[in-house]
Amino acid sequence: MGLRVALFITCYNDTLFPETGKAVVKLLERLGHTVEFPAGQTCCGQMHWNTGYQAEALPLVGRFVEQFRNAEAVVVPSSSCVAMMRDHYPKMAEEIGDKRLAAEVAELLPRVYEFSEFLTKRLELEDVGAYYPHRVAYHASCHGLRNLGLGDGPMRLLRSVKGIDLVEIDHMEQCCGFGGTFAVKNADVSSAMLAEKVTAVLNTKAEACTACDNSCLMHIQGALHRQRTGVRTVHLAEILAGVEETAQ
């Protein structure tokens, strides 16, 4: 029986990467689930919180709870936003001093899933019937890897994709250098880290680089395009949403 899944698209996916959201909707519906989109949702607060603007981030906890409290499951196609909620929301609710909110956060968080995590852990799926006839390199985003413990979940999903030529990059688990405002505050060091990541991707001769997080991909894509490599980036959801009839 299908689940009632509320999609938390996240602010930057909503604005910059709508195709990822469409892919999530397409796949979840294909798998027999109902997708809802609470209209009042905006941002998880990660940028503010991680940059040191804690007071500015706090109100977003209540907003998230309000929008998603009735969901059977919440799916988020961004590992760092899920990490933000899981690692910090309980503490933030406590800081706000609202006991009811803290209880609601504790009650809601177990139902919040990163996209690949929802497939592998909640639905216990590996083969979602996808088709993607391209050479693809996978980058393990830091928050998914270390904060969420996604492990090889995303790789298992990718290995089950029909037609895919999945390649492993060197130092797959090393940060791409994005780090939110780190990329502009420490632009030089971030660039040096990015150079290593892009080299690793190019060495595989992949056509596309994928990940569970469009923020890392936006960063990697920025250099891939600047260098006119022709290599593109694509969110994991967009690969998994592809099926044989519609494959490019």
Place this chain on the structure above:
Amino acid sequence: MSTTADNMLDPKTSPTFPIAARGMLGDTQLRKNVRHATEVIQNKRARVVAEMPDWQQLRESGRQIREHAMANLDHYLEEFERNCTRAGGKVHWARDGEEAKRIVTALVKASGSDEVIKVKSMTTEEIHLNVALEAAGVHAYETDLAELIIQLGNDQPSHIVVPALHKNRQQIREIFQREMNLPELGDKPQDLADAARRFLREKFLRVKTAVSGANFLIAETGGVCIVESEGNGRMCLTLPETLITIAGIDKVLPRFEDLEVMLQLLPRSATGERMNPYNSIWTGVHEGDGPRSFHVVLMDNARTDVLADREGRQTLNCIRCGACQNACPVYRQTGGHAYGSVYAGPIGAILTPQLQQMHHAQSLPYASSLCGACYEVCPVKINIPEVLIHLRNKVVVQKGFSAEAVAMKAMAAIFRSERRFRAAQRLGRVAEAPLVRKDGQGGGWIEWLPGLLGGWTQVRDLQEMPKETFRDWWEKRESRGN
């Protein structure tokens, strides 16, 4: 050879991290050395950690031991003082680095020596003890190979455990050739070790006063523990007549048996060894065996301020293994000197600003992409990213008004309302339009951005915003009834 103050790593005067890092990034040799060394140590560490089935439990034990010690620091420090004194040691208390330097200098003078041999000690580096000793007419000889390289090269440590990690063999050979007057010296490890050994042996036999740091102070026994790889420490701890140990008050462990956990965690994390070649534990003085006069200087130097901060205090649990430095992708690019402090890398980024009571080194909490590699390898589970974020908040509150703060507050107001958020999305598309260059495939890219955002476009393009946001698409779809 002399110890000078001209290139001291002092957080009070160092340039900000982004500025200092820029210089390091252009140093090809340094980057090659740092990359090579951190990779070698990381791989060694990974091997010896993987063979421990109970590694995660050990980490948790380590965390609990350290947390308990810090939560009861007053009690354990006094217990240490009692037991150390009973065993014949003399304990001194130093509020800050200046007081510690005064005490140590006076003790060296009282020992009747104008030279000291030193065991590698980051605590003495923290307070620049050698400079103070030199000013008082006392020459300090570093006896750890890496510290010797640093001292002879008039350089500064760039790593907690491997202070000369930024130098390769050829560079070390040049320093030894010049400073030891050995023009024929080769660059094989054996050549370099032999030269250092000959150079140091004479000092070990001549100098009657030694200065050491401490890996651990054991409250239960009043003992001090040092682990090392070269045997130079053992020489310094046993040959001289006077031994002066200086330790941060955070180095205390409650019980002797706590070493069972710590001496598994530390060597594996620090150097990728199952056990250190030399593990020295000494307690007080003993007739006819080792130093006849033994002093411990317990230094606060802002550690109690760190302890007072509920979220920052886990920083004090650190056992100085340096694993976070080896694992850090930022450190790996810049090496240690960019941090402007003897404590570099992730631990330096949280320890240094706190030891400076947030008056200096405010750029260090931002010298991290928050990737979490440091937390993953920390043997006592210090959640470094969490502390970094906490310190960033302190910096923001301290700074108050800034262009960034205004932008952040505006963004926060946008995120508090769906209506404002949608308006901002529309406005963004309008605002970016003059900057977008069409790619001939129906898309467009931004290749230049103004102000702070220019950091992005220095090496990256940015795809233009799509015509339709996800929520616009969703609404249309809903209105069509799917």
